[in-house]
Amino acid sequence: MRRPRWAGGLSHPYASGGWTAVGKDAASNVKLLRWVIIVGLGCSAPEPPSRTVEQGRKLYLFHGCAVCHGSDGRGNGPMSRNLNPRPRDFRDENAYKQGRDVSAIVKTIEQGTRMDGGKMPGYPHIPEKDRELIATYVVSLLGEE
Incomplete structure (x- = not known):
């Protein structure tokens, strides 16, 4: 059968x-x-942004980083046209003066870039944890189109 x-x-x-x-x-x-x-x-499908990156994005906006660097980190914020040199485009890997890793960006946020001839002031009043989360968000932008 x-x-x-x-x-x-x-x-x-x-x-x-x-x-x-x-x-x-x-x-x-x-x-x-x-x-x-x-x-x-x-x-x-691409992974959605991690919770840490999303927290960093919110803090980036809250602390006013977008005023110069733009809401998406392209260096095209409303103040950017009045600044010389222009703010960094975080998507450009050559735009990072002090390094592209989280610790280097945390240091840049705290100390600014004036010691290297840049115009960005330091923001030591931003809490360390917030600086780390913002830096994590900035690193996530590297290489995006």
Whole structure:
């Protein structure tokens, strides 16, 4: 007696809820499954910003960084046209005078860039934790279009 075939070589379901592949279709099913997994991994949606980055973005706006650097960090805030040199575009990896890592940006926020000939004043009154979160947000902008 011939067993019924369900779909593409799948035999009847196991009692545990699984399916069995039979015959030559088993190998092709495994190949197809591998292909679907590989393609699926390559097409995953971008991750949403982390909670830390989002907190940093809010603090960036709250502490007025956007006035000079722009709401999206492009260096095009409302005050930027009155400043020479213009504020940094955080997406440009060459724009970071004191380094592109969080600790270097925290230091820049605290001390400013005037000691290097820049115009940005220091903001030591911003709490250390806030400076770290803002710096994390700024680092997240690096390389964005």
